[in-house]
Amino acid sequence: MDTHIQLFEVPMRKYSEQFRHDAVKAYINGPKGLRRVAKDFNMDCSLLRRWVAAYRIHGEESFQATVRVRHSPQFKLSVVQRMWKDKLSCRQVAALFGLKNSSQVGSWEQGYYSSGIESLAPQTPGRTFAMPKQP
Template identity: 40%
Template sequence: AGKAGLRDVAHRHDVDFSCLRQWVAAYQIHGVAGLQEKKRQRYSDEFKLTVLKRMHDERLSLRQTAALFDIRQFGIIGLWQRHYEEGAFDASSKPPTKAGRPRKMTTALPPVNAPSIDDESRSRDELLAEVKQLRMEVDYLKKLDALAQKKQRIAQQKKRKS
């Protein structure tokens, strides 16, 4: 007894292996409380930053970090990380507006309101933030262009086959 691996146990009980692995990690760190049902939680920006810092400092995976902080959906940490890297961390604290499939991306970017302050009077951090924003916009436009070209190629290939 006790010699079966996680994959064997998951297969025997028809449970997803990754789900079982997450349960085991939660139990090892938090005991029975790690397996009990929790209400949906809202996490403060401070908590999110603490989680991301610990994950980065200790080079933990998303799953390890989720188990350590008793976060049931490890994917949310990846979302926090992406928001943090994009500089839109405040947006991550807003609850999703609607469940289900996200809307299609629009082809037009909203206009960027350029500040009227001249560059010499702006701080280095403000300028770096603007550079980061502009780079993201350029990357977005490049990706959009690549997707449009791909869509056009696929349409042409379908047309040729017809």
């Protein structure tokens, strides 16, 4: 069963594949800590932490450009349930499932708590109404 709907490829990345590879390898193979390597590469520490986590799970494949996808409600629910079952953090489960944005998982969890599985369905944009102008 396919749980993803492909939308489009991401044309540009802020950091090149080679840059991400070099930063992760510098941390894994070197004596420096995560914060020091992030500073050496002039980047955010949490971003490097996410790249390292993804690399440890997915290997070299984690450096390749991604395709943006719209996830099905069933996929979102399986991610949230895996997080609960294995007592993982949002960052850990995002790395496990190859999700680029760990805060996305927190949003899915919060939506599920408040409204159930219906909140995990793709949102269709509605009409926006302009504010009436003052006379």
